[in-house]
Amino acid sequence: MLELANVTVQFGGLSAVKDVSLRMGSDEMVGLVGPNGAGKTTLFNVISGLVKPIHGRVLFDGVDVMHEPDYKRARLGLGRTFQIPQPMHELTVRENLVVAQRFGAGRVDAARIDEILELLQLTEQAGRDAATGLALQELKRLEVAKALATEPKLLLLDEVLAGLETQGKRLFMEKLREVHARYRIGILIIEHDIETISSLCPRVVVLDFGQIIADGTPQQVFNDPAVIRSYTGVEHA
Amino acid sequence: MAELILQALYSGLLNGGVYALMAIGLALSFGTMRVINLAHGELVLLAAYMAYVVESRLDLSPLAAIPLAMAVACAGSALVYLLVARIRKNRELNSLMLSFAIGIIITNAVLLIWSGDIHSTGSVSLQEAVQLGSLYSMRSELYGFLASLVLVTLLWQWLAKSWYGRAVRAVSSQRDAAKLMGINPAKTELISFLVAGLLAGCAGVALYSSSVIQPSLGHALTVKAFIITVLAGVGSVPGVLAASVLLGITEALTVTLWSSAVQELAGMLLFLLVLFVLPNGLFGAARRRA
Ligand SMILES: Nc1ncnc2c1ncn2[C@@H]1O[C@H](COP(=O)(O)OP(=O)(O)OP(=O)(O)O)[C@@H](O)[C@H]1O
Numbered sequence A: 001m002l003e004l005a006n007v008t009v010q011f012g013g014l015s016a017v018k019d020v021s022l023r024m025g026s027d028e029m030v031g032l033v034g035p036n037g038a039g040k041t042t043l044f045n046v047i048s049g050l051v052k053p054i055h056g057r058v059l060f061d062g063v064d065v066m067h068e069p070d071y072k073r074a075r076l077g078l079g080r081t082f083q084i085p086q087p088m089h090e091l092t093v094r095e096n097l098v099v100a101q102r103f104g105a106g107r108v109d110a111a112r113i114d115e116i117l118e119l120l121q122l123t124e125q126a127g128r129d130a131a132t133g134l135a136l137q138e139l140k141r142l143e144v145a146k147a148l149a150t151e152p153k154l155l156l157l158d159e160v161l162a163g164l165e166t167q168g169k170r171l172f173m174e175k176l177r178e179v180h181a182r183y184r185i186g187i188l189i190i191e192h193d194i195e196t197i198s199s200l201c202p203r204v205v206v207l208d209f210g211q212i213i214a215d216g217t218p219q220q221v222f223n224d225p226a227v228i229r230s231y232t233g234v235e236h237a
Numbered sequence B: 001m002a003e004l005i006l007q008a009l010y011s012g013l014l015n016g017g018v019y020a021l022m023a024i025g026l027a028l029s030f031g032t033m034r035v036i037n038l039a040h041g042e043l044v045l046l047a048a049y050m051a052y053v054v055e056s057r058l059d060l061s062p063l064a065a066i067p068l069a070m071a072v073a074c075a076g077s078a079l080v081y082l083l084v085a086r087i088r089k090n091r092e093l094n095s096l097m098l099s100f101a102i103g104i105i106i107t108n109a110v111l112l113i114w115s116g117d118i119h120s121t122g123s124v125s126l127q128e129a130v131q132l133g134s135l136y137s138m139r140s141e142l143y144g145f146l147a148s149l150v151l152v153t154l155l156w157q158w159l160a161k162s163w164y165g166r167a168v169r170a171v172s173s174q175r176d177a178a179k180l181m182g183i184n185p186a187k188t189e190l191i192s193f194l195v196a197g198l199l200a201g202c203a204g205v206a207l208y209s210s211s212v213i214q215p216s217l218g219h220a221l222t223v224k225a226f227i228i229t230v231l232a233g234v235g236s237v238p239g240v241l242a243a244s245v246l247l248g249i250t251e252a253l254t255v256t257l258w259s260s261a262v263q264e265l266a267g268m269l270l271f272l273l274v275l276f277v278l279p280n281g282l283f284g285a286a287r288r289r290a
């Protein structure tokens, strides 16, 4: 239900994304990996409407959303988190979710908000100021919670697992599996760690220098010579 | 002496209330759009002239001009918004020039239509002295202050409880994230400018009812609203209210203890002090992190 067709993004002289085509279904959990600067976040920006590609199309649920502004895409069911958490710091944690639900999903359902808070272990923090009252881990969970509150059909997660220690990571991965299963939504997740992504996603897409260089099971992808080259190339750079 | 100082504190407090009406509007529109409306004070002035017109032409109380003043200031504010929204390049900078120009146009239009004469209300009842203990004010000053408190409280509630009030706070917090929550940023910005216009309309009527107006006043009002916004450190309604009262009191004390010639200077000094000593504003330190 998400389809990218020949998407190309240019920043001045730099092609951040080059002719990317990708399809994913609404029941999928897909990992998007690639070295720093590969264009992963830019691709998310194209899908959510924050960046206009110079070429290519984005289809969502069979509808061409290229001419829909960012906020309408959110209402259509594209949920998204930011690599650097962006809490609404003038609102409380709960208000963040309530506002996201009202404007993103077009309805008000306190029970569902409670459920999301519970799921992401933010119930205790619900009344706190989103700017000053939260630790980094909590902010990352708030990012996911906010996106979920818009009741998306597809969730784009930008490095929500980065920076968590092993135990925290494991817990968060559990949460993501639960989210995927409970709300039956597609998840496209950016993550650097190969082990993490392999255990979480049956399908992995590798981006390098703005291009897709591999797409398949973690097994296939991480044994692909091109992928190994791009990964080790970065490691030694 | 102590009595004079007490009286100055009281007058400053009352004035501060009206300042808050102007400053909150400026802060709101800045919050959502990251644009300083340099014509904001001129909109307040225009509203004040509406009160003058209603009083002098229709022989009504200036208070009867409130709906008209609100409508005119709202329309002006919306116009500023629509023009600023059309700026595609370098909006932060170019909007300064644009709104500054609109301010000059308003000032000159006022001058052309109503001449450079100073005006003040002829209403005896508004100018009547009201005593509170040993403190005095004009009835209009007290009305203005009370009206401000009511409006500021309403606005605070609106920001806290209504959907678009929350949207205003969300867009002010994180624009991109707010959009991806489904909030229409343009609509939210327009609403913040309209609310700013409503408040500016009331501030204008209060101004005319309790002091003298003349075409060049708009500019000084913009500066005051700007100073208050910086003092408050953006973000909270109580913060802006407190900063407004602080400016009002500082001005009144300066006039009492020194001279009315340096009243405007006092605000500027306060501004510089906060800028260099408390760069996040008096109340902004804890709230703004990003
Ligand atoms: N707004 C922008 N203007 C100019 N260049 C940009 C912009 N956004 C991203 N870039 C550039 O585009 C390239 C891709 O960036 P992007 O953030 O998409 O990479 P990424 O794969 O998400 O990397 P990371 O793993 O570090 O998050 C980089 O070279 C980056 O510097």
Ligand SMILES: [Mg+2]
Pocket (backbone or CB within 6 Å): A040, A041, A042, A083
């Ligand atoms: Mg990135």
